[in-house]
Amino acid sequence: MRAAVLTEFHAPLAVRDDVEIDEPGPGEVLVRVAASGICGSDLKAIDGKSPVARRLPAILGHESAGVVERVGAGVTMASPGDRVIIAMTGNCGRCEPCRRGAYGGCRSPIRLSQLGQMRDGTTRLRVDGQDAYPFIGIGSFAEYAVVNEEVLIRVPDALPLAQACLLACGVITGVGAVLNTAQVQPGSSVLVVGAGGVGLNVLQGAVLAGAARIVIADVNPDKLPLAEAFGATDTLLSGEDLPDQVGKIVDGGVDYAFDATGVPGVLAKAFAATRDGGTTVMVGSPPNEPISLMPQQLFFNRTLKGCAGGGGLPARDLPRLIDLVASGRLDLARLISATVPLDGINGAIDEVRAGRLARAVVTF
Numbered sequence: 001m002r003a004a005v006l007t008e009f010h011a012p013l014a015v016r017d018d019v020e021i022d023e024p025g026p027g028e029v030l031v032r033v034a035a036s037g038i039c040g041s042d043l044k045a046i047d048g049k050s051p052v053a054r055r056l057p058a059i060l061g062h063e064s065a066g067v068v069e070r071v072g073a074g075v076t077m078a079s080p081g082d083r084v085i086i087a088m089t090g091n092c093g094r095c096e097p098c099r100r101g102a103y104g105g106c107r108s109p110i111r112l113s114q115l116g117q118m119r120d121g122t123t124r125l126r127v128d129g130q131d132a133y134p135f136i137g138i139g140s141f142a143e144y145a146v147v148n149e150e151v152l153i154r155v156p157d158a159l160p161l162a163q164a165c166l167l168a169c170g171v172i173t174g175v176g177a178v179l180n181t182a183q184v185q186p187g188s189s190v191l192v193v194g195a196g197g198v199g200l201n202v203l204q205g206a207v208l209a210g211a212a213r214i215v216i217a218d219v220n221p222d223k224l225p226l227a228e229a230f231g232a233t234d235t236l237l238s239g240e241d242l243p244d245q246v247g248k249i250v251d252g253g254v255d256y257a258f259d260a261t262g263v264p265g266v267l268a269k270a271f272a273a274t275r276d277g278g279t280t281v282m283v284g285s286p287p288n289e290p291i292s293l294m295p296q297q298l299f300f301n302r303t304l305k306g307c308a309g310g311g312g313l314p315a316r317d318l319p320r321l322i323d324l325v326a327s328g329r330l331d332l333a334r335l336i337s338a339t340v341p342l343d344g345i346n347g348a349i350d351e352v353r354a355g356r357l358a359r360a361v362v363t364f
């Protein structure tokens, strides 16, 4: 099959047509990929900075949707022809943490997919006869992916797969950070730092939650008009004195601040921009650097939270998000700044890196 392969870090992906993929094993499903968004985590993997993409060759891509082609033995959660989103995690529902509702702690071997392995510890991909590893167990910069049945979420016919794919990472992460992690209250004030793919979805979440004041900040002024169109009440060109800039808009600081940049130093500034008792959420993948905070600020009842994949549960949250898209309360179409064929992936990655695209989607 055709796939974009990461054979060495810091290098362009190699688009090849001879990547081998096995038939799905027990509990596994072969999905024909229709669309896969290019996310900041893919870029981090290319740069060798992702703790879950250490082994090469790797097939990146983890924000995807497609159509079920074939199912392995014993599969009950999907059938050939199903239009599906491939979620980033699934839960077994049977282990002790799952039964307590502590889904993040699921101990099922399906969680091996986070490291690019199937539940039996092997991989279904080969490049030049050598095992290849699908990023987060997905590897959707490819015509096909073999995934565990637990990660598939059905998509209604009315929703184009090129839009549905965005729900799998950028949307569930951004909206989930607001609704699950921070639990933003109606009438509150929100700061979003970073107006890229994830930040715009934090913004959409804040609108859904009924925030009265939504301030969005970015270092790139070109990104701010789109943020306004998504419902930001105030936009800021973020500078060194971000907390002061925010204080001039919301006296005393905001109720909730979200760092959607992953840039070292930004989280501390977002934290300092909250009021006494405020909550700050680190959204998306973290920088590999310590966080420097003033304990004095923490003392005044502030909260700092992390949030992996929107702090929720894809099997519960993705169907809700699909319903919100259907009712017109969540906008996917305007998040997409470009669609490219697989051959155009390296050019699109360069554009995303340069901050010229909010979200680029590879379509097949």
Ligand SMILES: [Zn+2]
Residues within 6 Å of the ligand: 039, 040, 041, 042, 062, 063, 169, 170
């Ligand atoms: Zn992602």
Ligand SMILES: [Zn+2]
Residues within 6 Å of the ligand: 091, 092, 093, 094, 095, 096, 097, 098, 105, 106, 107, 108
């Ligand atoms: Zn479990």
